[in-house]
Amino acid sequence: MAVKIITDSLSDITGDLVKKLRINVVPLYVRFGEEVYRDRIEMTTDEFYRRLVTDTVFPSTTQPTPHDFLAIYQELAKETDEILVITLSSQLSGTYQSALQAKNLLEGKCRIEIVDSQTAGMGLGLIVISTVEAARKGASLGELVDFVQRAMGRSHLIAYFDTLKYLAKGGRIGKAQGFVGSVLSFKPILTIKDGVISPVTRLRSRAAGIDYLYNSVANYPDIEALAVEHCTTPDDAEALIERLGSFFPRERIYQSTISPVVGAHAGPGALAITVLEAEKA
Amino acid sequence: MKQVNSLGGQDLREMFVAAAGWLEKSSSEIDALNVFPVPDGDTGTNMLLTMRSLVEEAYRAPDHSAAAVAQAMAKGALLGARGNSGVILSQILRGLAQGLTEKETFTAVELASALQQSAATAYSGLSNPVEGTMLTVIKDVAAAVQAQVSGGGDDLVLLMEAAVDAAGESVGNTPNLLQVLREAGVVDAGGQGLYTILEGALRYLRGEVEQMRFRKPQIIVGNVHATKLPEMIAADEDPYGYCTEFLLKGEKIDTDRIKKKLEKKGESLIVVGDEAAVRIHVHTLDPGEVLTYAADRGTMHQVSIRNMDEQHQDYLEMQKEKTPAVNIGIIAVVVGEGLTEVFTSLGASVVVPGGQTMNPSTKDLLQAVERVVSDKIIMLPNNKNIMATANQVQSLTEKTIAVVPTITIPQGVAALLAFDYEVNLETNTQLMQKAASVVKSIEITRAVRATQLGGLEIKKKQPIGFLDGDLVAVADSTDDVLDQVLVRLDLGKAEVVTIYGGADIEADEVEQMGSGLREKYPQLQIEVIQGGQPHYDYIVSVE
Numbered sequence: 001m002a003v004k005i006i007t008d009s010l011s012d013i014t015g016d017l018v019k020k021l022r023i024n025v026v027p028l029y030v031r032f033g034e035e036v037y038r039d040r041i042e043m044t045t046d047e048f049y050r051r052l053v054t055d056t057v058f059p060s061t062t063q064p065t066p067h068d069f070l071a072i073y074q075e076l077a078k079e080t081d082e083i084l085v086i087t088l089s090s091q092l093s094g095t096y097q098s099a100l101q102a103k104n105l106l107e108g109k110c111r112i113e114i115v116d117s118q119t120a121g122m123g124l125g126l127i128v129i130s131t132v133e134a135a136r137k138g139a140s141l142g143e144l145v146d147f148v149q150r151a152m153g154r155s156h157l158i159a160y161f162d163t164l165k166y167l168a169k170g171g172r173i174g175k176a177q178g179f180v181g182s183v184l185s186f187k188p189i190l191t192i193k194d195g196v197i198s199p200v201t202r203l204r205s206r207a208a209g210i211d212y213l214y215n216s217v218a219n220y221p222d223i224e225a226l227a228v229e230h231c232t233t234p235d236d237a238e239a240l241i242e243r244l245g246s247f248f249p250r251e252r253i254y255q256s257t258i259s260p261v262v263g264a265h266a267g268p269g270a271l272a273i274t275v276l277e278a279e280k281a
Numbered sequence: 282m283k284q285v286n287s288l289g290g291q292d293l294r295e296m297f298v299a300a301a302g303w304l305e306k307s308s309s310e311i312d313a314l315n316v317f318p319v320p321d322g323d324t325g326t327n328m329l330l331t332m333r334s335l336v337e338e339a340y341r342a343p344d345h346s347a348a349a350v351a352q353a354m355a356k357g358a359l360l361g362a363r364g365n366s367g368v369i370l371s372q373i374l375r376g377l378a379q380g381l382t383e384k385e386t387f388t389a390v391e392l393a394s395a396l397q398q399s400a401a402t403a404y405s406g407l408s409n410p411v412e413g414t415m416l417t418v419i420k421d422v423a424a425a426v427q428a429q430v431s432g433g434g435d436d437l438v439l440l441m442e443a444a445v446d447a448a449g450e451s452v453g454n455t456p457n458l459l460q461v462l463r464e465a466g467v468v469d470a471g472g473q474g475l476y477t478i479l480e481g482a483l484r485y486l487r488g489e490v491e492q493m494r495f496r497k498p499q500i501i502v503g504n505v506h507a508t509k510l511p512e513m514i515a516a517d518e519d520p521y522g523y524c525t526e527f528l529l530k531g532e533k534i535d536t537d538r539i540k541k542k543l544e545k546k547g548e549s550l551i552v553v554g555d556e557a558a559v560r561i562h563v564h565t566l567d568p569g570e571v572l573t574y575a576a577d578r579g580t581m582h583q584v585s586i587r588n589m590d591e592q593h594q595d596y597l598e599m600q601k602e603k604t605p606a607v608n609i610g611i612i613a614v615v616v617g618e619g620l621t622e623v624f625t626s627l628g629a630s631v632v633v634p635g636g637q638t639m640n641p642s643t644k645d646l647l648q649a650v651e652r653v654v655s656d657k658i659i660m661l662p663n664n665k666n667i668m669a670t671a672n673q674v675q676s677l678t679e680k681t682i683a684v685v686p687t688i689t690i691p692q693g694v695a696a697l698l699a700f701d702y703e704v705n706l707e708t709n710t711q712l713m714q715k716a717a718s719v720v721k722s723i724e725i726t727r728a729v730r731a732t733q734l735g736g737l738e739i740k741k742k743q744p745i746g747f748l749d750g751d752l753v754a755v756a757d758s759t760d761d762v763l764d765q766v767l768v769r770l771d772l773g774k775a776e777v778v779t780i781y782g783g784a785d786i787e788a789d790e791v792e793q794m795g796s797g798l799r800e801k802y803p804q805l806q807i808e809v810i811q812g813g814q815p816h817y818d819y820i821v822s823v824e
Contacts, residue, residue: 060496062492062495062496063495065495094497098495168502169502170499171499171500171501171502173502177502178466180502181466181626182623182627183622183623183626183627183810184626184627184694184698184779184808185808186698198702199702200701200702200703201699201700201701201702201703201712202627202698202699202700203698203699204695204698204776204777204824205776205777207776208776
């Protein structure tokens, strides 16, 4: 029996890709005041960003409950006895904890391994995609856990934010705290390092920020997969993908929208690029 | 949501049970904020332990009246108070209990008035109340709830919402009131703890107990940027000595007299309680003396003496995990209040005053190098005349110094912005140098005497303009000079123009120049900052 793979909605793997990979994606929650929505299911990405900008209530985000995971474990346990769960960074969300708690609630002899990816967005998404391929080649559950851990070192997410306002408000600014409170305005470049939001550098304009994302891909000579995602600016993402075509086959670049759960912290206008380096032979 | 008009003792207790649970979730993060009065990183833990003792005692209340529960909680808080923050928290509870005396239940008006009492009692317990701490937060909360009921609000949920909002705002403002917080770039830990407690209580009232299990309290982010590394916060201070605290039980204990007596024995003194039980907390170099004095006045319980210098070391260890892994310090030579703020808020470790008419000495720069904790230092001289001095420093120190040859303020800012947290000193120096070379710097000043230079006829006091250090323009007004310089540049490739107004220029003049440029070049992003630099009326960067 093949190992079944589960991730959460912060992997930014959506729509047809979910079906193609045959994985399960557990949604986090977005909350506006007392209204609670399941990420991307009960509220579309477009609708969310429209409200983020116009609504007076600042949205908050919540991890899936253990029962959300348990329901999927129980469903999958009918057809497999090995499940691999890859979650976003446990330092950004309690999703990993929920997945662990659910494991303890599951009866039966299905083996479950849960890995904290220490990243999010396509940083997580590309790890999952690569792991699915490894699973299809017949890797065992134990081998897959090792595979994920190695892939974590190969996955590099670099994000451009238009503003740090939302990140600071949401309390997840992590090590980029030093970027807050500047007299001079700038556009931050951030990454997720050891599971925490970390500063990279600062630029004066959006165009310079997007250039930085483009140039950072050149640092990696051997790329297995590449992803570009955006919150509210599909045209900018499209233009960036077009330019990246010079490094990497354009049609193989994954394109996605940043999950509203992340978007609540990133704010409108954010763009991110993820490089999954090829595994060294 | 349903309106809540009155609450009894059981609800009061459950509010605090929820608050304790809520606080527990972020107590370690609150520990990490702790820099005042002593950066020993235990505020969250101390407040949590105090809350636990309070909750435990709440269940021992003789009946379910609000008065009895509040009384029991106040007693529990006093008996279990730990640390400065715990003792102040116990005072807040004591005030609350006094405010709710003889009340079976309480209304919004009554709770608001009890919180006034809390604020007053909290202040009265300290011999030397300091603003920018949880004292300020409880005071602001008391004022906000008073305003809420004065406006006719009688819903307790709305009252608590007002309290939480006010607390949040007040916590965010603490760095503006207390320098040590500002330098460390954190909000007050005790204030944050109090905010979290109030928020926990509010969530209980809103019926969110279930959701609380899966959520975490938010740590308020102050709008400040650290100018000192954690190691530096304590660097200039004397040894902290011992945090000495205990409960003194006896008969007819005179708290005022004890307070007066112990005031001279140490810092951060708190003496609170009643005739039968008094909690004493003091930071002293000689705990023996304090204990000997107290032993004559009653029996001592829960005696705790902790070496704060040791605690401070633990705190530093804790901070290492929190701060970015930057081991490179940056020293910039800058003059002008606004410009200094620009550099420090962008992460310069030390700003050495200096510029066109006042060049710092090698010794000034060397002292700055010694003040920076890092072994690797990047220097931004920001002036041609300071370059040689900056280059000399390397021969006088064991630390590694890299000078990025910035000769104007805009170059310095561009270099600083480009600092990359992910790369080493060498690569950073290259990146910063490259960023500095791309920016165009315009400096506008007035001619000190009549002269002829570079084909320009210049009268005394006439505005003149430099582009990247070269004199290129003269005119009768600064606006015209700026125009003359700007036309020499290819603005089609530019994106951002930043104008720094000088010390002699009024803020609205700078604004006017900014609006003028915005009108003329609508495609550019124009930013205006009051730089406060002497000598140059305007410094303008074009990027």
